[in-house]
Amino acid sequence: MTADHIASVSLKEADRDPDAFAQKLGRSFEEYGFAIIADHGIPDELIHRAEEKSKQFFALPEEAKRKYLIEGKGGARGYTPFGIETAKGHKAHDLKEFWHVGRDLPEGHKFSAHMPNNLWPSEVPSFRDTFEELFTTFDRTGLKVLSAIARYLGLGEDYFVDTVHEGNSVLRLLHYPPQSEPTGEHIRAGAHEDINTITLLLGAEEAGLELLTKDGRWIPVSPKPGELVINIGDMLQRLTNGRLRSTSHRVVNPTPDRASNARYSMPFFLHFRSDFLIEALPGTVPAGEKPKWAPITADGYLQERLREIKLK
Incomplete structure (x- = not known):
């Protein structure tokens, strides 16, 4: 089996032939935990603008960026400096720095304790407008993908709407700096699985993203420019009792001819709402067996994992 089996589908097909689209996507998620989507509806202009704003922020002096570091909050909002996040079970930290934008909630909202207010860097003009727009667009695209997943699982196609509401x-926003000297055991992102429901990733065209197949091979994930990489997170794996795979993936260091290039990408980690109870869906546990995982709320699981990856 080769990487060519990772499904590459157009989101336009979801409207034309929803069943065929759901089957292609679902089979790829069962086998690889990943799929690639073209025609996803996130405008090119917005993507380019967001990339530009991201580059402007990461080019700021270190002391300017560190003004937006909130101690003790697990990097939930604002800036996380280079060399902090460490993949679960690894000792060597990742070679990256990043910025987090979350959902804005009204004052006094029941999830306020789990979702702090956003920070916005004053040094980068229209940073806030750009990333609020991108967040909303990712949210909308994610729902279309979840609708196809629901169809594949034999659920009502609106099944996930309430589970991810708020x-x-x-x-x-991720920045992997250029590499001018040997990095030892450190790589751009150590092998890990995502915590959330599904991840939608823009900016994986620069080589480096790899996934681990069921038979233990690392294979590249190679979208064309502007395409979206989608992968299953732990929360959806737990909900489907392992039917959809949360696959180990990593970002390896560049080849010597690309080492002077920085790598930028923008993953959107789509989460269930904080109080959603993640337990195996009916029909996913074989008769006479117990579910592979105990029920846990989305926030309970998130906090557990943030401690494991040294963000808390």
């Missing part, structure tokens, strides 16, 4: 989703 979910603790996070848009991450």
